Amino acid sequence: MQNYKAPERDTLFVTQELLGMEAHYQALGFDEVSEDLVRAIYTEAGKFSENILAPINAIGDQEGCKIDDGVVTTPTGFKEAYAQYVEGGWPSMAHPEEFGGQGLPYSLATSLAEWFSGANHSWAMYPGLSQGCMETLKSHGTEEQQALFLDKLIEGSWTGTMCLTEPHCGSDLGMLKCKAEPNDDGSYSLTGTKIFISAGEHDMSENIIHIVLARLPGAPAGTKGISLFIVPKYNLDENGNVADRNTVKCGSIEHKMGIKGSATCVMNFDGAKAHLIGQENRGLNCMFTFMNIARIGTGVEGLSAIEAAFQGALAYAQDRVQFRSMSGVKSPDKPADPIIVHPDVRRMLLTQKSLAEGNRALANYCMKLVDVTCYSKDESDVKLADAKLALLTPIVKAFLTETAQEATSYGMQVYGGHGYIAEWGMEQLARDTRICTMYEGTTGIQAIDLLGRKIMGSNGELLNVFTQEIRDYCTEVRGKSMFNAWTNAIDSHVDEWQQITKDIGLSAANNPEELGAASVDYLMFSGYVTVGYFWLKMAVLAQEKIDQGSSESDFYQAKIHTAKFYFDRMLTRTRSLVSAIHSGSENLMQMDAELFKVG
Numbered sequence: 001m002q003n004y005k006a007p008e009r010d011t012l013f014v015t016q017e018l019l020g021m022e023a024h025y026q027a028l029g030f031d032e033v034s035e036d037l038v039r040a041i042y043t044e045a046g047k048f049s050e051n052i053l054a055p056i057n058a059i060g061d062q063e064g065c066k067i068d069d070g071v072v073t074t075p076t077g078f079k080e081a082y083a084q085y086v087e088g089g090w091p092s093m094a095h096p097e098e099f100g101g102q103g104l105p106y107s108l109a110t111s112l113a114e115w116f117s118g119a120n121h122s123w124a125m126y127p128g129l130s131q132g133c134m135e136t137l138k139s140h141g142t143e144e145q146q147a148l149f150l151d152k153l154i155e156g157s158w159t160g161t162m163c164l165t166e167p168h169c170g171s172d173l174g175m176l177k178c179k180a181e182p183n184d185d186g187s188y189s190l191t192g193t194k195i196f197i198s199a200g201e202h203d204m205s206e207n208i209i210h211i212v213l214a215r216l217p218g219a220p221a222g223t224k225g226i227s228l229f230i231v232p233k234y235n236l237d238e239n240g241n242v243a244d245r246n247t248v249k250c251g252s253i254e255h256k257m258g259i260k261g262s263a264t265c266v267m268n269f270d271g272a273k274a275h276l277i278g279q280e281n282r283g284l285n286c287m288f289t290f291m292n293i294a295r296i297g298t299g300v301e302g303l304s305a306i307e308a309a310f311q312g313a314l315a316y317a318q319d320r321v322q323f324r325s326m327s328g329v330k331s332p333d334k335p336a337d338p339i340i341v342h343p344d345v346r347r348m349l350l351t352q353k354s355l356a357e358g359n360r361a362l363a364n365y366c367m368k369l370v371d372v373t374c375y376s377k378d379e380s381d382v383k384l385a386d387a388k389l390a391l392l393t394p395i396v397k398a399f400l401t402e403t404a405q406e407a408t409s410y411g412m413q414v415y416g417g418h419g420y421i422a423e424w425g426m427e428q429l430a431r432d433t434r435i436c437t438m439y440e441g442t443t444g445i446q447a448i449d450l451l452g453r454k455i456m457g458s459n460g461e462l463l464n465v466f467t468q469e470i471r472d473y474c475t476e477v478r479g480k481s482m483f484n485a486w487t488n489a490i491d492s493h494v495d496e497w498q499q500i501t502k503d504i505g506l507s508a509a510n511n512p513e514e515l516g517a518a519s520v521d522y523l524m525f526s527g528y529v530t531v532g533y534f535w536l537k538m539a540v541l542a543q544e545k546i547d548q549g550s551s552e553s554d555f556y557q558a559k560i561h562t563a564k565f566y567f568d569r570m571l572t573r574t575r576s577l578v579s580a581i582h583s584g585s586e587n588l589m590q591m592d593a594e595l596f597k598v599g
Contacts, residue, residue, distance in 0.1 A: 004054040006046035006115040007307055007360075009555065012039070014361050015111060018534075018541055019368055028375040030105055038108065045112040048088065052081050053119035060122045060261025061428050065202070070249040072201040075261045078123055082156075082204040091127055091156035095134060099150040106374055107367035110300060114360070118304035121432045122261030126159060126199045132293045133160025133211050137230075140278040140286040145230060148240050149209055159205040162294065163194040163212040163231075163267060164287070173223060173284065178214040180229055180274055190214050190229055190274040193251070193266065196439065200265030201233075201250035207242055208233040210267070212274065213283050220281065228283030229274040248272040258431030291440065292393055296366055298440045299396035302404035303359045305433035309404075309411030310352035312426055316415050317345050339414070347569075348410040354535070354566040355403045357559075361534035363400065366392050384465065390454055391462040392530070398446035399527030401436035408433050447519035450526065456505060456515070463501060467494045470533050481540045486567050490536050493529045493574065500525070500581055507584065517585035525577040532571045539563035 015021040016035055025033040056077035063075040085091065094109035095101025109131075117124040134153050137146055152158040169175035178192025190212060194200075201208065210231040219225030237243040247270045254264040278286040317340040321331065325341040339345045369392075372385035408430040412419030419426040437443050455463050474491045478484060504522065507514035542559035550556060 004050060004057075004119045004308055005311060006042070006049045006118075007356075008042050008046050010357060010360065011042065011111050011114075011364075013538075013555075013559075014357075014364050015107075017545075018361060018538060019364060021107065021368065024368060024371065025105055028105070028371060030103075030375075033105060033108070041108065041112070044088070045090075045115055048085070048090070049115040049119040052084055053116060053123055056081060056123065057120040057261075058422075058425060058428065060120065061258075061422075061432075064260040065253055065263040067201075067250065067253050070201065070251070072203065072250055072253060072263045072265070074126075074202050074204060074263065075122075078126075078261060079204050081120075081123060082126060085127060086156035091130065092154045095150075095154045096138075099138075099146065099154050101154050105371050107364065107371045110296075110367040110370075111364065113297065114300050114304045114307070114363070117301050118308045120261075121301060121305065122259045124301075125259065125262040126202065126204055127156065128297055129162060129199045129294075130156075130158075130160040131297070132162055132291075133209055135293050136211055136228075136277070136286060140228070141230075142277075145275060145277065148236055149230065149232075152207065153209060157205060158207040158209055159199060159202075160209045160211065161197055161200050162287075162291075163197050163200070163210050165196050166193060167195050173213065173226065176213060176215070176226065178212065178269065180214040180216055180227065180276075182216070183273075188216075188229060188274040188276060189271040190231055190269045191271055193268050195266050196254070197265045197267045198262055198439075200263065200267045201253075202263050206234075210248065211277070211287070212269070213287060214274070216280055223284050225281050226283040227280050228277045228286045230277050231269065231272050231274045235273055246272050256435075258428065258434055292389075294440045295393050295397040295446075296363070296370075298436050299359075299398075299400035300363050302401035302433060302436045303356065303363055305404045305429055305436070306352060306356045306359065306400075306407040309408045309426065309429050310349065310356050312424070312429070313352060313411045313414035314340075314349055316418075316424075317349060320415075322416075345414060348414055350562065350565045351570070352407045352410055354562050354570055355407055355531075357538070357562060358531035358535050358566060359400045359403065361538060362392070362531055363396060365534070366396055387462055387465045388469075390458075391450070391466050394446035394450040394454065395523060395527050395530060397440060398437070398443045398450075398523050399531070401433070402443055402524065403527075404433045404436060405430075443523070444520060447523040448516060451504065451519045451522050452515050455501060456508070460498075460501060460505075463498070466530075467497060470494050473533070473537065477536075477540055481543060483536065483539055483543070483563075486536050486539065486563070489567060489571065490529070490532055493532065493571070496574075496578065497526065497529055500578060504581065511585060513585045513589055517588050518581045521577045521580045525574050525581070528571055528574050528577075532566065535563045535566045 022035050059077060060075040066073045092101045093104045094106045097103040130153055137150055153160055164173060166176050166178060180188040180190045182188055212229045212231050213226050214229055215225055216227050231248055232246055233248060234242040235244050235246050249268050251266040251268045256264060318338055320339050321334050321336040322339050323336055325337045330337040330341050369385040369389045373382055376382050411426040412430055415424055415426055418424055471494060474487045478487050504514060504518045539560050542556035545556045546553050
């Protein structure tokens, strides 16, 4: 199996050069977070990813998790790796010092989350789920709840989960039946079953804090009657120490296509002691804190898989010899040329590379916005960042994970038959990342959220806010760089983005199904244009560095070559997406459901 290498240089390019994170941190009051500190953190995170997590990745796939009477055992090395993770202080990076955190920016931790997931997707899910749990407690918990739970979660000795889905309701949370009855002491007794709970039970931490959606007696039907609760695996005594076992138990773990080292649990709550978090019947509003972070995190998982697939495919393409180049022999000392000389292999590698680097820019840009919403004292800046995040979160979640399906498939394809067998690790990547388009809301749900709730729901204002940023940049660089053709391409795509939004809105006014019919193609169009905007910015910056006489001219020249590939071959995919959008809903909905038959 190919060895994973943390993409430190490209991450530094995106965060420090493209997004100006050092100045960003200074403006938010993180005076000590210099580029030197960031580089030092990256170096240590790279070592942890490459030397600790990557070597146990295949082991996790081969062994999976085991369950015995509700007790889940993780694969060999997972528990030990988590202990090193805690010892290194990684869980506490982006949390307030008042709760034992290191007080570093949220975006810095997210860059590292990509590397941890790229090295070992299954393992990274255990600490990853805890982040949303902590954010929910910080945003909506009482001071007492924060004092009881946050310190241990932040130091990493406890982990957290998100318990939403039930067997009968899937993503339609308005149908959930899990119930919570009030107790005399102010706590609640929570009963019901939750499914697909990642890291719901395991042997890596001494306590697990479940954040659970349930209904109170007499609560309104639908999503308006959902409340949010804290349910610890072990109850706490009056001093906040682990006490008796709560009546929550893992009933089974799922037998999955991928991420086999991650315990995906059925959790049974049998009158478990629970604590209300936030207001009654406002649980879904509180949970959005958790869900939005989880959605961006899932997009980052897709990004990490693209990078890992590219690394594996590139190493193989440079080493494997098959056939001679169409333009003449390239390696006369070998019986054939390395397959990287062949155009179709180049097509697959450049698709992976352009998606990894473009998607990385988009993901880190969003985390820069998250920093603003968390730390800025300027209300207008926070409002603007919130608006951009509202638009971009479903794009990040869906576009980065959908393109990961293509990139990991190409990872297998470059290897040919060897990509289909386990020893090279490419088929594991494809299996592991397949879930990313499904959990935390499927691509279809993200698409409806983007087009219906965010764009139509704001009368286009959320779209206008972000497209204005793109227009302003195009105006700024037009005539000042050698990339006017690409600048004009992005500008025209923004015009088209606005126009197809209006067209869909008019069609949906007469037939609401037009919204659903267009939504996924619309989201993918939005993704290609958004990433194209970042490729334009990266190309302009790379050329500036070359013109300044940078000693890394090869690195920057590769950026420009990859940008050209993106504009010539990836951005042009929008043509078929626009055609599909304009075809309307009739080709989907005209046929009666009874005609969907086999044979």
